[in-house]
Amino acid sequence: MGRGALPEGSVAGVKDPCEEVILILFLKIVDARLDCGSSGYEAPVMPHVPRSARGKRSIRKKVEGKPMCAFDLLATVAGKLLSERENSLTSCDNTGTSDPAAAKGTIKQEQIDSNERPIKFEAFDLLSCNDEHSKSSKATSSGPTSPIVKSEISDEDAIGGESKFIEDGRKIGCSVAAVAENFDNVRLSSSPMESHGCKDGSKKLPQGQQQTAGNATDGNALYSLDGPVGLDAKPSVLGSSDSSVEVPLHRNNISRNTSSPKQEDGMDLAACNDDDENSSGCTHPTVVTNKTSRMQHIGHRRIKKLLASKSWRVAPTMLQDSETSNYDVEQKHALQGKRMCYTRQRAQRNSSKRRKLFDRCSVSVCGGGIYDEDVSNLCENGGIKLEAYDSQGNLCEANGASSTTTGQKSGYESPEYHVKLSIKSFKVPELVIEIPETATVGSLKRTVLDAVTAILGGGLCVGVLLQGKKIRDDNKTLHQVGISHGDKLDNLGFTLEPNPRQSPAPLTSSEDPNFLSIGCAPGPPDRISPIIDQGGPDATQFLQMCPESDHDSVPSPTDAASSPEKTKANSLALVAVPPMDTEALAMVPLRNKPKRSEATQRRVRRPFSVAEVEALVQAVEKLGTGRWRDVKLCAFENAKHRTYVDLKDKWKTLVHTARISPQQRRGEPVPQELLDRVLSAQAYWSQQQAKLLLKPPSSAETRLLL
DNA sequence: GTTAGGG
DNA sequence: CCCTAAC
Known part of the structure; x- marks a missing residue:
């Protein structure tokens, strides 16, 4: 349907139905969590090699050694996309409906071969192979044993027999939505699912989406997914959708937002509400509804798996001793807090797995992500937590309360002042994506992924925005530019930018350049920058910071866990902003092949006293x-x-x-x-x-x- | 999740 | 300490 609605006239006599209108998708991806590790980090290709003979069999499990960055990224983007969709659909309506063509005179005509186009995206492959839950996409995923799944899926395949579904703008709208929804799955487009998602989108997605879908004019649709998308885009909307609809990897899903409904402060954390099954731990900081909880739960679980896959790394170095102090947090993360809160201190299970989550990473930002704890854990007393870092970026914790006092004595320039910010989101440079209507959701995914990956792969730059102004002078102190611990840092933003040094080479990973063209694609997605996305304010620092006797002293039975200090930090998340972010980045291992297979952070040695x-x-x-x-x-x-x-x-x-x-x-x-x-x-x-x-x-x- | 044992 | 295997 809708074909006729195509403003063919505006397209200069192009009538051939074969000619498809290219959708120009402006995807301004905001809040891309780039939990990918250092800029130099290269997704490990080699599966972990068992150290012992008996490990041979472990191969089965070693598939996880795959690069996840792309996936992570995509997941993020997906979540964001989804969120944005929610927010921007409205605008879409305007542009897309009332004036589709005018929306952007970039409606391109292009001969699109409607035939199947096998597409292979390395990046995508990565994704797929990392999707441990690709269970839903068994069709294409070859399972753990074949990490690299070449997505030979043709577009047709991807969309299944319902390719017509995306023949009109309306469907496209749906597709976009579906994409967003499915991004977190990062599964190779399995026809059934794809179409399913699509259908769901059009059928069940209430509100904006449907609206948009309906409004998007056939063919000429310009989705400007832009705007101030908060990570707070509520997933609730989605929550109402069919259960089969994949939950976007919304930030909140990931972040271990343990904030219970009552904790709208975002920092007021419940101590032990992290029951895996109840998923109470992953509710939105502010908007907590039953609707969302389920989805978040799903997301959470997904994350959990991701975590387990070792692909997510946290900046551990920062928290040296946090090994202990953060124990609970870590564990919670890794283990999804299984009963940790309720049960007695059963041994630290999964210690190794947990550890794996921690990789050396000098950069640690609270992004409201998966690794809230680490940083948030530091946010002890709410408010701005002051943190000190040594040259190694190790955190020398000091909480706001005490630090404040001492800090003030130090004077303005006092290096003792540390600002703790929460980077709720990173802004990714605008992505311009052109993709034919006939493209499948799968291809769209890949396209977006590639775009993002390319950007990241080219190396990243972090931009700092203060009150909308970009701060370019790297030599200025935070204080000088107005970022001081006492200030409300709500106007502070960070952007992720392609490395200027990288020549913005067009994305070529696609085997079908004609098919997909992406703007702002600096380089091959060969590497991904691991920017750790630490948790936000919602972090789970409630952990029982029990005075565990980790000080070489014999544990005393009286070592009761201290009451978890509920943090009351302003909802402005706090994030660790290492004074030397460039250095920090530089510190990120550039080694392609981390030694211990995946640069697993070994626990600190603690000789027995x-x-x-x-x-x-x-x-x-x-x-x-x-x-x-x-x-x-x-x-x-x-x-x-x-x-x-x-x-x-x-x-x-x-x-x-x-x-x-x-x-x-x-x-x-x-x-x-x-x-x-x-x-x-x-x-x-x-x-x-x-x-x-x-x-x-x-x-x-x-x-x-x- | 525990236990046992090689690395 | 790490990592697995085997329960």
Whole structure:
């Protein structure tokens, strides 16, 4: 339908129905979370190589070693797109409806081969292969074993037999929406899903979308997805849509917004509302509705998976000691807080996985994203939290309260003043995307992805906007330009810009240049900048910052968790803005192949103190050597940094130590007395174990004998 | 999630 | 400490 509505007249005699009108899509993507890691970060291509032979089988799981940046990015964009769509649809109506052509005289005529066009996008491939949930797209995804899924899907395929669906602008509108909705899925367009999404979009998307869809004139549609899209675009709209509609990876989905409905401050965090199943943890900071919760939940879960995929990295270096202090947070993240809040301190599970989330990253910005905690965790007392960074970018935390006092003494120029900002969103340069109506949603996705990827791949620049003005002088201090800790920083913005040094080469990743042309595509999407998107104010710092005895002291049972300080920071998120962002960027490893497979951040080494050893020995003497969890609970319950695995390992080393000559021992000497106890305990328990092994059916036997 | 054990 | 395998 609608074909006739095409302003063919305006298109200078082009009547051939074969000629399609190119849609010019202006996608101003705002708030692209670029949780991709350093600018030099290259998505690891090599799957993690098992360190041990038995790891061979682990290959099955190693698919995750794939680059996720593109995906992340896309997800972000998608979320944003969706959000923007919501916001800008209105404007679309105007331009697209009343004056489609005038909207932008860029209606291009182009011979479009309506035939299938196999398209391969590397970037897209990346995406697809990272989509761990591509379950829905099994059709194209070859599963974990084949990380690189060439999306050979033709446009037709992508859209399935309903390609006609996007034949008119109306459908396009829908498509766009669908795209946005599906971006987070980053799945290879599986026909059913695609069309499905599309349908859903037109059928069920209420409000703006439908409206737009209806209004978009056939063919000539110019969507100017621009405007001040807050990350706050509420997903609620979507919430009402069909359950099958994919949830956009809205920022809020990701961010571990634990803010419960009542916590509109955005900083007032509930301590333990992070139940995976309840997904109460991922509600919008301000708008919390049942509608959204579900979706957010989904998003959250998705994120969860992403997290698990190791692809998301957080800036750990910043929070050195946060390893401990943030433990809960981390864990929550990684584990989706499974019962962490409710259950006793069961050992730190998944410690390794959790850790994987933390990669070295010098840049850490609170973007309201996935990694809220790290930064937000710092926002202890609400308000502006002052943070100090050492030259390494390590955070030397100091909360606003105290810092403020001291800081004021320091004077204006005091370097002690640190501004904490929350970058709720990054503005990505405008993207101009031309895509034929006949393009599939899948291709649109790829196009957008490529565009974004290209930008990012070319290297990024961060722009700072203060009150709309771009601050170009990098040498000025924050204070000089008016960014001071005391100010309301709502006027502060950040943009992500293509690296100027990069020649804006046209995106060529597409195999069909005619098909897709993208503006503002600096370079090949070979690399993605990992800009960590840390959580915003909603961060979950409620974590029990329990005075865990991580200070080489024996955990005392009285080490009760301190009441989580509910932060009352202004909703203006706070974000760590490393004084030297350029340096920070520079610090980002440029290595293509991070050493430890994925540059996994190893936990800080924390040698056991004698006291700890003693506690361990004592516990083992009591409980035996096979109940590490109990040992942990018994003696190290409050030592969050000691997992039962750690204890087990320590015991192992203790035994070893006890058996070697004192000269061979290293580190803090352990009293011989303890070592002796270790040996005896070890002997005793191993003996017990042997007994059990030798006499397994003891009970039955006993019974029989009796 | 735990436990055990190699790295 | 890390990583897996096997429960």
